[in-house]
Amino acid sequence: MxxxxxxxxxxxxxxxxxxxxKTFRDSNGLWENHKIEDVASPLGFAKNPKLVLDFYNLRREQLMSDEVSxxxxxxxxxxxxxxxxxxxxxxxxxxxxxxxxxxxxxxxxxxGELLKMRCINCNNTFDVKDKFDQKNRCPGCKKIGLLRPDIVWFGETxxxxxxxxxxxxxxxxxxxxxxxxxxxxxxxxxxxxxxxxxxxxxxxxxxxxxxxxxxxxxxxxxxxxxxxxxxxxxxxxx
Ligand SMILES: [Zn+2]
Known part of the structure; x- marks a missing residue:
C-alpha cells in the first residue's frame, strides 16, 4: 500500500x-421470531406501529446492555x-x-441507526437511547405520534x-x-x-x-x- x-x-x-x-439472517428470514416484513418495512409499520416500535425498543435495549460491546x-x-x-x-x-x-x-x-429516531412530519432526526412509543412528541415540530426508528427498511432507499x-x-x-x-x-x-x-x-x-x-x-x-x-x-x- x-x-x-x-x-x-x-x-x-x-x-x-x-x-x-442478533440478526435476521441467522434464522430463515425471521428476526427474533418476527417476520422481517412485519418489523422492517413501511407497510409493517403502517399496519402495527406498536409492534415495530417495541421491536426496535428491545433491539436498542440489547445494544445498550452489558451483553454487547x-x-x-x-x-x-x-x-x-x-x-x-x-x-x-x-x-x-x-x-x-x-x-x-x-x-x-x-x-x-x-x-440508518438504531440510536436515532426520525419524525415523519418534519423529517428531522434525533438521538434516542431509551424506549419511545406513539405518545412521544417530536422535539422539532412538537407533533405527537409521528416518530419512527431512523432505519432504512425494506423497500426504502x-x-x-x-x-x-x-x-x-x-x-x-x-x-x-x-x-x-x-x-x-x-x-x-x-x-x-x-x-x-x-x-x-x-x-x-x-x-x-x-x-x-x-x-x-x-x-x-x-x-x-x-x-x-x-x-x-x-x-x-x-
Ligand atoms: Zn417533527
Missing amino acids: EKKNHIVILTGAGISQESGI PNKAHTALAALEKEYDGKVTIITQNIDDLHERAGSTNVLHMH PYFLDEIESILNDCDLFISIGTSGNVYPAAGFVQLVKAIGKAQAIEVNIEGTEISNHFDQHMIGNAGEKVSELVNYILKGV
Whole structure:
C-alpha cells in the first residue's frame, strides 16, 4: 500500500454478530421470531406501529446492555483510522454504534441507526437511547405520534448513496467485512470499485459469498481475528 491512499471498508452483519447482536439472517428470514416484513418495512409499520416500535425498543435495549460491546474487529478498524497515513472511511450496513464506540469517527450508516429516531412530519432526526412509543412528541415540530426508528427498511432507499459513489470512485483499497453479498446495493459496491479499476478488493468473511469472485483476495474466518491480522499488515507490513 502506498501512503496517503484512501481505504474504504464496507461492514455488514457478520462483524456485529461477533459482538452478540442478533440478526435476521441467522434464522430463515425471521428476526427474533418476527417476520422481517412485519418489523422492517413501511407497510409493517403502517399496519402495527406498536409492534415495530417495541421491536426496535428491545433491539436498542440489547445494544445498550452489558451483553454487547465492540469486538477486536471494531477496535482494529478504529486503530486503522487513527494510525494510517491516509484516509479511512467505513460504510456500514449495520444500525448499531459499535464502530463509533470502538473509536471510529468516519462512519456512514447506509441503513440508518438504531440510536436515532426520525419524525415523519418534519423529517428531522434525533438521538434516542431509551424506549419511545406513539405518545412521544417530536422535539422539532412538537407533533405527537409521528416518530419512527431512523432505519432504512425494506423497500426504502439507503442513505448516502451519492456520497458513497464518490467515495468508491476515490478508493484505493476496498475491504468488505462480514457482508453476505446478497443485499443490494451494498453487494454491488465491489463490482463498482473493480469497474473503476484502480483499487484492490479484499473480502473478509466466515465463508465464501455469492460475490467472492469479484474480490482479489479472501480472508476466511471470524472478523475479530482476520481484521486484526489485516490491519496489522496494512499498518506494520507484518
Ligand atoms: Zn417533527
